[in-house]
Amino acid sequence: MIPVEISSIKKAYGNIKAVDGVSFSVKKGEIFALLGPNGAGKTTLIEIMEGLRKRDEGAVKILGLDPWENGYELHRKIGVIPQDFTFFEKTNPREAIKYYADLFGVSVDSDDILREVLLEDSAGVIFENLSGGQKQKMGLALSLVNSPELYFLDEPTTGLDPNARRAIWEVIRGLRGKGKTVILTTHYLDEAQQLSDRVAIMNHGRIVAMGTSDEIIAEHGSGERLEIHGTKELASYVRANTDLKVEYNGKGLISIALKEKVDALAALEAVKQSGLDWGEIQTRRDSLDDVFVKLVSGIMDEHGEIKAESKGNNSSNQRRR
Amino acid sequence: MVSAKRILSDLRLFGRGYLRNRVGLFFGLIFPVILILLFGAIFSASSGTVNVYVQNQDSGPISTLFLDALNHTGTINVQLVNVSDSLPQVLRDNSVGDGIVIPENFSLNYLMGIPVNITVYGNPSQSSSAIVSGTVSAVANEFNLQHYNGSMIIGLTPATFTLSKYIDFLIPGLIGFSILVSPMFSVVSISSEYKKMKLFKQLSLTPLTKMEWLASKVLWYIFLSTLSFLLMTAVGVFLFGANIMLTVWLIPFLILGPMLFASLGMLVGTLTKNPDTAAVIGQVITFPMMFLSGTFFPISLMPEYLRTTAHVLPLYYIIEGLNAVMVYANYAQALIDIAVVTVITVILFVAAAKLFKWRED
Secondary structure, eight states, X not given: OOSEEEXXXXXXXXXXXXXEEEEEEEOTTOEEEEEOOTTSSHHHHHHHHHTSXXXXXXXXXXXXXXTTTTXXXXXXXXXXXXXXXXXXXXOOHHHHHHHHHHHHTOOOOHHHHHHHTTOGGGTTSOGGXXXXXXXXXXXXXXXXXXXXXXXXXXXXXXXXXHHHHHHHHHHHHHHHHTTOEEEEEESOHHHHHHHOSEEEEEETTEEEEEEOHHHHHHHHSOOOEEEEEEOHHHHHHXXXXXXXXXXXXXXXXXXXXXXXXXXXXXHHHHHXXXXXXXXXXXXXXXXXXXXXXXXXXXXXOTTSOEEXXXXXXXXXXXXXX | OOOHHHHHHHHHHHHHHHHHOHHHHIIIIIHHHHHHHHHHHHHHHHTSOEEEEEEXXXXXXXXXXXXXXXXXXXXXXXXXXXXXXXXXXXXXXXXXXXXXXXOTTHHHHHHHTOOXXXXXXXXXXXXXXXXXXXXXXXXXXXXXHHHHHSSOSSOXXXXXXXXXXXXXXXXXXXXXXXXXXXXXXXXXHHHHHHHHTTHHXXXXXXXXXXXXXXXXXXXXXXXXXXXXXHHHHHHHHHHHXXXXXXXXXXXXXXXXXXXXXXXXXXXXXXXXXXXXXXXXXXXXXXXXXXXXXXXXXXXXXXXXXXXXXXXXXXXXXXXXXXXXXXXXXXXXXXXXXXXXXXXXXXXXXXXXXXXXXXXXX
């Protein structure tokens, strides 16, 4: 059975299309990341899959169940950390684990779980006194109680310091090691790249790219480029004297797309003939960062207009809300 | 479908959290006891004897008998003032309004059958003055009758009726108060806060059902109200000598009351958008109900239209029922109140369980 299968999911809030026709499936044992800027529709989509939100249209099968109609049955089989996980203020992690174990009717060793999420030192600290990272770890601990096969982690590391993020990553890698299936949302590129087998980049409620990092780069990246530090005159000279596609960024960087590796020789030959000054030379490929910026900050909307939304760089680390 | 194990496990977690939250504990248990101490102290003093300054200008035996008779009424405590002092000045100095002057030759005139007047000072706006003038004229009548007939025609047999003490009335009222306030305010607050913090969403991911969650809250507030009831009753009986009856008839009120107001609180929390609105609406419902249902003073003191209004308030039936059981032992009345409260409770509980949602559409 394929753990997660969704097709043509739509959800609108008034006029805003939060999720606008999303389809994918996730294989058993896979870690699948939904990557996108804030407001891309990631949380709405993941909540539809968890059965916390009703979809307007489309088909969803999670572990063979419709999550909205059979939520009660489904929730026994999945583990979830909602975005900004919160819990009863006066309850400590050990009590919370015991509580969940009672509710699920399972018996667990709370020390084992606390150790697994690296929270054994704060087992007796009530929730309101835990740090952000510890709270998130407690959320992870609770999602482990019913030993689910499928996990939904909604921005598990948003707002955490680097150490706390790495600790959470370790726990998620541990899940992969046990063959669990994980769907996570994030707006951190490195998180998606580090943890996931496949990434879906979401923007404006749609998936704009999906696959492994390499597949996305191959499909949406520009391919290999030769970059030369030089003047606008040099760029014009190379453009005039070769068949190559030459771009000048206005700040002293000439970028030449290479269809084949030998194109680099033609380009350099033209540079030499120009007699103009030039500096550093390098060849490079688009990274996932480059593709993400390209897909998310300069995307065409349904009217064909280019929307320039996130003007900053790709690491938009600001917290949600 | 409903699992007792899950209810108990939620009850344990919630109860532990509640006990760690000192504010909730204060309002749930300590505050009602403070109220009973406060009201008990205020009213047990005034419902006892009234201090009256008396200037006895007479030197005969009858005035002494008369003052003894006044002292024995139990409502007046005679404080003698020197004959040389001015009584109005003494009253002013002590900021009191009640005083009596027994004139010179009081005994002589009485024995000879010559009319003689006692001067009674009083402040018409104070209830104590009415007590004093009433008592003095009653004793004077008695003396008049004795003088002319030698024997009393109409006598008064001293009898005590348990309701005579304010504290007896106060205890059922304050129990009603604690049954209303603690579940109502806490559940309004937690249901709206949990909604805002998405804790209900979190819980919906577990096998706990919303019915079980609500049941656990109701059980907790029944437990808390019972504890508060025992504390208040103990303070009332042992400290103020309240004369109240404790019977099994109280149990329905201690179960239904918290259930009713926890459900009402749940409805307010569910039907409002945010915790601030919820708190305001909770107060708008709670405070008028508190004052109009006979919590702090008897409903019979209120004007007709307010008494009619009180009949739509659920707390009215709880307090009326508690009074019927604890003070009057009027179980036929209690039965009617239990029936009314049961109907309201069932309606509110079902409505709360239906309308309150774990998840959003």
